[in-house]
Amino acid sequence: MYRLKYDPAAEAVHEAMPAAASEALTLALANACRDPLGVTEPYGEDDGVMRMIVTEQAFAVLLAGHQTKTITVLQVTYLG
Secondary structure, three states: OOEEEEOHHHHHHHHHOOHHHHHHHHHHHHHHHHOOOOOOEEOOOOOOOEEEEEOOOEEEEEEEEOOOOEEEEEEEEEOO
């Protein structure tokens, strides 16, 4: 199980999203903490480190720290 960390700006966007969109992203991030490579998509080149989660109303750019067992949310974009 990986631990979730947030860039402060990404966290602010996530917290400002409408409830349903925020919940969907929260559930997707929880799944990423259990299986970071299985439930995320490559962001750019598939290096297994820069990953992306896409939900119906948002996407997040993640940094998978395999040695430290952390997922850092670098950016959240609300698509509305």
